[in-house]
Amino acid sequence: MKIAVAGKGGSGKTTLAGTLARMLGRRGHAILAIDADSNPNLAITLGIPREVAMHIEPVPQEIMEDQLDADGKRVRTLALPYGDVMARYSTAAADNTRVLLMGRVNHGGAG
Amino acid sequence: MCAAHATVRGLLHDVTEQAGTVVIDMEAGLEHLSRGTPRYVDRLLLVAEPYFKSMETAARSKTIAEELGIPRILAVPNKVRGPRDAEAMRSFFAHAGLPFTSCIPADEAILEADRLGRAPLDHDAASPAVAEIARLADALSGN
Numbered sequence: 001m002k003i004a005v006a007g008k009g010g011s012g013k014t015t016l017a018g019t020l021a022r023m024l025g026r027r028g029h030a031i032l033a034i035d036a037d038s039n040p041n042l043a044i045t046l047g048i049p050r051e052v053a054m055h056i057e058p059v060p061q062e063i064m065e066d067q068l069d070a071d072g073k074r075v076r077t078l079a080l081p082y083g084d085v086m087a088r089y090s091t092a093a094a095d096n097t098r099v100l101l102m103g104r105v106n107h108g109g110a111g
Numbered sequence: 112m113c114a115a116h117a118t119v120r121g122l123l124h125d126v127t128e129q130a131g132t133v134v135i136d137m138e139a140g141l142e143h144l145s146r147g148t149p150r151y152v153d154r155l156l157l158v159a160e161p162y163f164k165s166m167e168t169a170a171r172s173k174t175i176a177e178e179l180g181i182p183r184i185l186a187v188p189n190k191v192r193g194p195r196d197a198e199a200m201r202s203f204f205a206h207a208g209l210p211f212t213s214c215i216p217a218d219e220a221i222l223e224a225d226r227l228g229r230a231p232l233d234h235d236a237a238s239p240a241v242a243e244i245a246r247l248a249d250a251l252s253g254n
């Protein structure tokens with residue numbers, strides 16, 4: 001099950017995403033919660049203390065490299081094995097969940 | 112297309128593909144949604160507050176997500192303050208063809224958890240909003 005949670009800023013999507021992740025974790029799923037919104041709030045909603053959440057290192061964009069797929073098309077793909085990415089960048093939280101923070105995309109008007 | 116967004120999308124795809132159950136807190140905008148999204152997302156939850164602009168955003172996102180081919184799209188009404196809100200949202204989403212299974216009530220405990228920097232679940236596991244999210248988790252687990 002791969003769930004994306006979207007909504008306007010302030011709609012409560014982070015609260016929902018984090019709480020839902022833990023609820024699903026309690027139901028026996030191993031959950032990866034991904035913060036694609038570049039803030040520490042998802043981690044806090046998962047129960048990670050604020051002081052720890054503030055210092056979670058986002059997955060750097062340099063971890064991706066361009067490769068050619070079978071059709072010769074350029075695709076951006078992970079330069080590290082998945083297990084290494086998880087070991088280096090994910091943080092354990094309560095109820096069988098881990099959290100991964102995407103790096104911030106910096107350009108005007110976004111976010 | 113913005114190269115940085117392409118990077119984040121590639122990363123979301125590669126990681127999500129290999130993980131078991133994934134919950135992604137998307138950007139407030141829909142920049143991460145693209146033609147490739149259905150390769151790694153099979154359910155989209157559109158959180159909306161009980162006012163027109165918020166519901167309208169959810170309806171617009173639904174149209175985009177459908178065009179992209181995301182299989183299951185659910186609205187999640189949030190911060191619902193009573194029967195009038197609930198009815199307005201039910202009516203709006205019925206018209207928009209956007210189903211929902213849970214209606215999360217406005218809940219002081221969520222605000223208090225936020226002020227304290229704590230998880231809502233650790234602050235008050237029995238609060239009305241948390242209880243409703245539990246029902247949503249059951250609904251999602253059951254199918």
